Amino acid sequence: MGKTSKVVVCGQASSGKTAVLEQLIYGTHTAGSQLFATIEDIYVANIETDRGVREKIRFYDTAGLSSSNPELPKHYITLADGFVLVYSTTDRESFKRIDLLKRDIDAAREKKEVTVVAVGTKTDLKDRKVELREAQNWAQKEKVRLFEVSVKERKALMDPFVVRSPPSVPPPDMVSPFRSSAAV
Ligand SMILES: Nc1nc2c(ncn2[C@@H]2O[C@H](COP(=O)(O)OP(=O)(O)OP(=O)(O)O)[C@@H](O)[C@H]2O)c(=O)[nH]1
Numbered sequence: 393m394g395k396t397s398k399v400v401v402c403g404q405a406s407s408g409k410t411a412v413l414e415q416l417i418y419g420t421h422t423a424g425s426q427l428f429a430t431i432e433d434i435y436v437a438n439i440e441t442d443r444g445v446r447e448k449i450r451f452y453d454t455a456g457l458s459s460s461n462p463e464l465p466k467h468y469i470t471l472a473d474g475f476v477l478v479y480s481t482t483d484r485e486s487f488k489r490i491d492l493l494k495r496d497i498d499a500a501r502e503k504k505e506v507t508v509v510a511v512g513t514k515t516d517l518k519d520r521k522v523e524l525r526e527a528q529n530w531a532q533k534e535k536v537r538l539f540e541v542s543v544k545e546r547k548a549l550m551d552p553f554v555v556r557s558p559p560s561v562p563p564p565d566m567v568s569p570f571r572s573s574a575a576v
């Protein structure tokens with residue numbers, strides 16, 4: 393096992409950051425249930441593949457951002473190997489927030505290579521406010537991978553956290569996109 397990748401999960405308050413992590417890692421979250429607003433929590437996960445454990449990721453679940461708390465503290469940007477920018481597909485404000493976050497990350501990371509993934513939550517709800525096409529256009533412009541998810545579909549929650557190679561490629565065929573260059 394190589395170096396643990398550090399991945400900062402950030403975005404608007406109530407966008408679903410904690411729900412996604414808890415459902416991804418433990419499978420215990422019920423959509424719509426009340427969670428306490430996060431201050432900071434750390435989750436350590438092994439990303440398993442069908443050929444065995446390959447990656448260890450330390451997820452930093454951060455306090456939700458809002459107009460009264462707009463900035464991700466700088467130390468997260470310094471420590472991160474990667475970011476998961478979470479927005480809710482039912483909340484336009486949260487989509488604007490990930491654009492601001494991406495700017496902050498680009499400005500502060502200097503030359504460090506970091507992986508950025510955008511995750512749109514709550515696709516099971518009827519009141520969509522951010523269209524997939526709009527989000528995809530943004531993601532293409534920013535060169536980030538984009539995924540829409542629902543915590544009701546646990547299996548698909550894995551997709552943002554792995555990169556799958558075509559079957560013709562020899563192992564490792566599935567690795568974390570956040571793997572830092574020091575990890576083997
Ligand atoms: N229906 C549905 N509800 C979701 C989904 N994702 C999150 N939620 C709900 O949204 C609410 C807020 O989720 P949290 O995970 O607490 O959001 P957060 O971004 O961690 O919030 P802060 O810690 O305050 O920043 C909870 O009631 C979740 O169950 C989803 O995909 N579908």
Ligand SMILES: [Mg+2]
Nearest residue numbers: 409410429430
């Ligand atoms: Mg939270």
